[in-house]
Amino acid sequence: MIAGYxxxxxxxxxxxxxxxxxxxxxxxxxxxxxxxxxxxxxxxxCSNPEFLRDGTATEDFxxxxxxxxxxxxxxxxxxxxxxxxxxxxxxxxxxxxxxRSAELTKYAANxxxxxxxxxxxxxxxxxxxxxxxxxxxxxxxxxxxxxxxxFIYPGCGFGGxxxxxxxxxxxxxxxxxxxxxxxxxxxxxxxxxxxxxxxEKLSHALGGxxxxxxxxVWGLAFKPNTDDMREAPSRTLxxxxxxxxxxxxxxxxxxMKEAERIYGQRxxxxxxxxxxxxxxxxDALVVCTEWKVFRTVDFGWLKAQLRQPVIVDGRNLFDxxxxxxxxxxxxxxxxxxxxxxx
Numbered sequence: 001m002i003a004g005y006x007x008x009x010x011x012x013x014x015x016x017x018x019x020x021x022x023x024x025x026x027x028x029x030x031x032x033x034x035x036x037x038x039x040x041x042x043x044x045x046c047s048n049p050e051f052l053r054d055g056t057a058t059e060d061f062x063x064x065x066x067x068x069x070x071x072x073x074x075x076x077x078x079x080x081x082x083x084x085x086x087x088x089x090x091x092x093x094x095x096x097x098x099x100r101s102a103e104l105t106k107y108a109a110n111x112x113x114x115x116x117x118x119x120x121x122x123x124x125x126x127x128x129x130x131x132x133x134x135x136x137x138x139x140x141x142x143x144x145x146x147x148x149x150x151f152i153y154p155g156c157g158f159g160g161x162x163x164x165x166x167x168x169x170x171x172x173x174x175x176x177x178x179x180x181x182x183x184x185x186x187x188x189x190x191x192x193x194x195x196x197x198x199x200e201k202l203s204h205a206l207g208g209x210x211x212x213x214x215x216x217v218w219g220l221a222f223k224p225n226t227d228d229m230r231e232a233p234s235r236t237l238x239x240x241x242x243x244x245x246x247x248x249x250x251x252x253x254x255x256m257k258e259a260e261r262i263y264g265q266r267x268x269x270x271x272x273x274x275x276x277x278x279x280x281x282x283d284a285l286v287v288c289t290e291w292k293v294f295r296t297v298d299f300g301w302l303k304a305q306l307r308q309p310v311i312v313d314g315r316n317l318f319d320x321x322x323x324x325x326x327x328x329x330x331x332x333x334x335x336x337x338x339x340x341x342x
Contacts, residue, residue, distance in 0.1 A: 020107075020173060023047045023070060023099035046071035046080065047099040049106035054160060055225030062087050067094045070102025107173070110166035111184055116151040117158045118190040124154035124334025125197075134334030135316055154333045156288060156314035157194035159222030159231035164191070195236040198286055198314045201331040202237075203244070205310045206284060210244040216282035216306075218275055219289025219315075220252035220259050227255040229262060233314065234288040242268055251278040253291055276305075284310035287317055299326045 027045045034041055047070030052060045067088065069080050077096055081088070088094060097105070120138065127134040134154050142149035158164065167188055174181040203210060222232035229235060238248050247268045250259065256271050263269055272278050275293060279285055279302060287294060295317050303309045309328040311318070316332045323330040 018047075018103060019169070020100050020103045022103060044071065044073045044076050045099070046073070046076050047102040048080070049102055051106070051109065053162075054223065054228050064093060068102050068105050069094060069096050070099035071096065072098060107166050107170045110163050111170050111187070113151050114158055114163040114167045114191070115183070115187045117153075117155075117163075118187040118194070120152045120154045121157065121194045121333070122190055127334040127336055131336045132334075133336045137334075154316060155194075155290075156198050156233040156237075156333065157191045159233055159235075160226075160228055161230045164188075164231045195233050196240070197333065198233065198237045198288065198312055199240040201312045202241075202284060202286060202310075205312065205329060205331055206308065210241065210246040212245065212247075213283040214247045214249060214281060214307075215241055216278040216285040217248055217250040218252075218278060218285065218287045218294050219291055220250055221255040221289055224289060224291045225254070227252075227258045229255055229258050232288070235262075237286060237288060238263075238269070249278045249280075249282055251275050252289065253293055279305040281305070281307065283307045284312065286312045286314065288314050290315040290317060299323055299328060303328050 023045050030043060030045070047068075049068050049070075050061075051064065051066070051068075064087065067084055069077065071077060071080070081094065084094065120134070123137060124134040126132075127137060138149075138152055138154070141147050142152055167184060171181050171184050171188065174184070202215065206213060217234060217238065220229055220232065220234045221227055222229060222234075234250075234252075238250070241248055245268075247270070249270045249272055251272050251274060252259065259269075259271055283306065285302070285306060297318070299318075299322065302311075303326055306328075311323060311328055311330050313330065313332045316335065318330065318332075320330050320332060320335055
């Protein structure tokens with residue numbers, strides 16, 4: 001919540017993700033407070049949802065694709081145009097609407113992105129069973145300008161602080177107004193199932209025998225360029241491995257301290273300083289995060305480090321033929337010929 005001033009006129013701007021109707025409630029609370037104090041102060045409240053991503057927040061703010069403002073006041077519009085003038089030069093990116101619509105826009109944007117991810121993961125699961133390659137399917141549908149390539153990369157599910165939270169919030173808002181958001185519930189269900197895919201593929205690859213095994217994990221953050229591990233697929237995998245009495249050797253370029261903060265010191269978790277250290281003596285490798293440092297690999301060297309030649313690639317980073325050529329068993333997401341018989 002921030003406040004701006006223009007000719008003794010106060011504008012209170014709500015920039016956080018909040019339930020629809022919050023701007024109206026804030027306005028009511030302030031009005032009641034002023035009445036109780038016997039104070040006359042002209043003010044208004046507007047909604048200004050943020051669309052910032054972990055790892056690129058500064059650029060997302062200064063080079064935003066759109067600036068959404070929820071208000072019915074022309075005076076507030078003038079104030080917000082003045083506030084955003086330095087970041088609105090090349091073209092007018094400001095979109096004005098009523099406050100409730102602005103609040104819903106934030107939820108709807110993240111729910112749409114989550115839906116695209118779950119849809120593509122659903123297609124990937126079909127591709128495995130149909131012996132098709134989801135990466136070729138992705139290129140085929142992404143080339144359609146009505147669809148595009150953004151957020152149609154299959155993998156081991158979405159995490160972080162925004163998509164899961166806003167998806168749940170939108171479902172809950174539906175319940176509050178007597179509407180069952182069936183599609184959004186399905187998006188959530190698909191993602192919960194997708195988070196188990198890595199463990200299931202690994203268990204299949206190792207014949208169901210995980211007890212006493214050491215598993216290398218590349219990537220802990222829910223996505224590259226952040227240390228955020230909130231609802232990260234790596235956590236689902238690691239905790240499932242512990243439940244199966246396996247050990248973990250993990251590396252992430254940014255999230256090592258965060259992993260230590262979350263899990264502390266454990267005998268079944270070894271946080272190492274490089275991707276190379278993570279695979280030495282491990283029984284198999286699982287890729288959870290698509291960091292650039294993981295994309296280029298000498299697979300001959302990698303095979304020599306692993307006790308069993310097994311890679312479970314939760315982000316489809318590698319060329320299946322190249323990996324298999326050196327004798328590594330490769331399990332990706334929706335890659336047809338490399339899929340286990342589920």
